[in-house]
Amino acid sequence: MNPVPLKIDVVGMAMATGELQRIRNGLADRRQLHAAIAGDAVKFTRDYVSGSARHATAQRLGATPTGFRERAAKLIESDSDADAAHIRIPRSTGLGRAFSDIVITPGPGRKYLTIPASAETYGKVCRDFPGDAFDFVIYQGIKPFPALVWAENGGTHKKGDLAYWLRREVTQKQDRTLLPSDADYLELGRRRAVAFIANLRYYSTP
Amino acid sequence: MNPPLQLPVFDAARMAGERRAATTSLDTAGLRAKGAETLAKAVFTARGTSAVFASRIKTVVDSLAAGDIGEGQARTALYETLDALGYTPEGGFPGDAGKVPPALRGTLQDLRSFRRVNLIIQTQLDLAAGAGEQFRGHTPDRLAQFPAWELVRLEARNAPRNWDGTEPGKGIAEDARWTIAGGKLYGGRMIAFKGDPVWGELGSFDNFPDALGTDHPPFAFQSGMGWREIELAECDALGVAGPNGESRSDFFASGPVVMAGPLPLPSPQISMRGVDPALRQAFEESTHATARPGSPVVMDYSDLLQQELDAGRAAYQKANPDYNPEGGAR
Numbered sequence: 001m002n003p004v005p006l007k008i009d010v011v012g013m014a015m016a017t018g019e020l021q022r023i024r025n026g027l028a029d030r031r032q033l034h035a036a037i038a039g040d041a042v043k044f045t046r047d048y049v050s051g052s053a054r055h056a057t058a059q060r061l062g063a064t065p066t067g068f069r070e071r072a073a074k075l076i077e078s079d080s081d082a083d084a085a086h087i088r089i090p091r092s093t094g095l096g097r098a099f100s101d102i103v104i105t106p107g108p109g110r111k112y113l114t115i116p117a118s119a120e121t122y123g124k125v126c127r128d129f130p131g132d133a134f135d136f137v138i139y140q141g142i143k144p145f146p147a148l149v150w151a152e153n154g155g156t157h158k159k160g161d162l163a164y165w166l167r168r169e170v171t172q173k174q175d176r177t178l179l180p181s182d183a184d185y186l187e188l189g190r191r192r193a194v195a196f197i198a199n200l201r202y203y204s205t206p
Numbered sequence: 207m208n209p210p211l212q213l214p215v216f217d218a219a220r221m222a223g224e225r226r227a228a229t230t231s232l233d234t235a236g237l238r239a240k241g242a243e244t245l246a247k248a249v250f251t252a253r254g255t256s257a258v259f260a261s262r263i264k265t266v267v268d269s270l271a272a273g274d275i276g277e278g279q280a281r282t283a284l285y286e287t288l289d290a291l292g293y294t295p296e297g298g299f300p301g302d303a304g305k306v307p308p309a310l311r312g313t314l315q316d317l318r319s320f321r322r323v324n325l326i327i328q329t330q331l332d333l334a335a336g337a338g339e340q341f342r343g344h345t346p347d348r349l350a351q352f353p354a355w356e357l358v359r360l361e362a363r364n365a366p367r368n369w370d371g372t373e374p375g376k377g378i379a380e381d382a383r384w385t386i387a388g389g390k391l392y393g394g395r396m397i398a399f400k401g402d403p404v405w406g407e408l409g410s411f412d413n414f415p416d417a418l419g420t421d422h423p424p425f426a427f428q429s430g431m432g433w434r435e436i437e438l439a440e441c442d443a444l445g446v447a448g449p450n451g452e453s454r455s456d457f458f459a460s461g462p463v464v465m466a467g468p469l470p471l472p473s474p475q476i477s478m479r480g481v482d483p484a485l486r487q488a489f490e491e492s493t494h495a496t497a498r499p500g501s502p503v504v505m506d507y508s509d510l511l512q513q514e515l516d517a518g519r520a521a522y523q524k525a526n527p528d529y530n531p532e533g534g535a536r
Binding site: 031032034035036038039040043050067070071073074075077078079080088089090091092093107124125127128129195199 | 270278286320328331332339345360362432434435
């Protein structure tokens with residue numbers, strides 16, 4: 001049997017040419033799409049980090065939050081190229097703990113980590129105080145606990161009050177909720193891609 | 207063969223690295239008189255007369271901006287440097303007698319106090335982060351996607367300054383910094399194009415005594431203010447305009463200049479004003495260039511530029527077989 005001849009007419013192409021051309025141009029080079037996703041992602045990540053109400057330690061010690069998370073959020077950066085959008089998070093923010101446990105040890109020439117144990121020392125290192133502010137003590141429990149206590153009365157503390165716990169090493173457990181989830185980022189990228197393509201209909205460089 | 211150039215990963219660290227350390231016996235008011243451009247390219251602290259201390263501040267800020275150390279470690283490093291140099295609040299650095307007035311221990315004038323060291327660290331880190339944000343935001347692709355900045359509060363303050371006239375008990379909108387700097391509110395929001403002079407005015411010593419002399423956040427000491435990028439569609443929806451009411455395309459086509467230099471055009475463009483229509487049509491057909499909405503004489507021509515770059519790269523690679531387009535020379 002002979003095939004049925006079929007003729008297809010594509011109509012409306014003349015009108016659509018401009019829009020199609022813009023969409024073709026916009027998707028041929030992904031740099032702008034990735035720049036848009038990078039810009040959205042850094043805003044989203046900063047808002048997430050600075051908006052998380054994680055002041056448990058400050059509340060427990062009766063201290064004022066130091067604003068560490070807001071400052072950490074400011075240091076988050078983004079970048080993009082033709083291949084991808086990137087979020088860059090400095091190690092010093094501690095947000096790497098979203099992906100694995102972090103083991104903290106004293107820096108070169110140091111013996112102990114100082115863990116704030118009072119409202120007055122929260123957010124400060126012991127060098128923020130005068131050199132004679134603390135006495136070194138060892139509490140005897142099931143095992144000995146080295147610590148720094150206040151050497152004199154002052155502020156809201158009394159002589160002998162606990163100021164810092166001293167530790168040779170601290171392990172902070174992984175906490176994926178420190179940063180947005182993978183699903184959050186996927187959804188953000190998908191939404192931006194849809195909006196980007198929609199905008200290509202109106203903007204030659206959206 | 208030269209080793210490949212190692213640039214810092216973080217924009218803030220890159221910007222911090224481009225500044226140099228400098229000493230001064232001046233106080234903050236005296237520093238302002240040195241001029242914004244000098245200050246913007248240097249790491250200073252008022253009454254910091256020691257070259258070693260100034261150099262140490264720069265090293266510490268570079269490491270902070272790169273995320274290698276935290277704020278506590280940074281403060282400790284500066285305390286130890288001051289102690290090693292023999293600094294005292296009463297006499298300053300050894301040999302400083304008479305150069306710098308004595309400071310009361312523990313006050314902001316005492317370089318060894320927590321308040322002062324913390325101020326140095328946070329101000330320098332904020333400056334590096336702000337410069338890094340500006341650097342990234344002024345790349346052509348980001349300019350095209352996010353043509354404007356919004357000034358927003360990033361950190362809470364007990365006594366916030368009057369930025370937009372809405373801070374409780376802080377006067378009226380006419381006294382707001384945004385108004386004084388010549389900014390316009392869009393739905394109550396402080397938004398202006400990237401490269402708008404309002405950003406330089408916000409950080410100008412001439413306008414505000416606590417300004418830092420920069421055209422990027424934090425604009426003023428301990429301001430707690432920062433930027434958010436505003437995307438193109440939102441800019442158009444809000445009707446954001448240039449300082450003289452210009453449209454977006456006209457503003458960027460005018461070649462705005464910031465302290466770091468001229469802004470790049472958001473995308474490859476060419477003006478076809480006055481060009482013969484037939485020639486213009488031929489250009490459109492051969493390059494797939496498209497007219498900017500609202501400015502039909504300005505044409506985007508990304509494809510043509512890409513073709514030229516590819517052709518140039520291929521020609522260079524043919525003449526220089528060792529050339530590796532991904533990473534310089536092989």
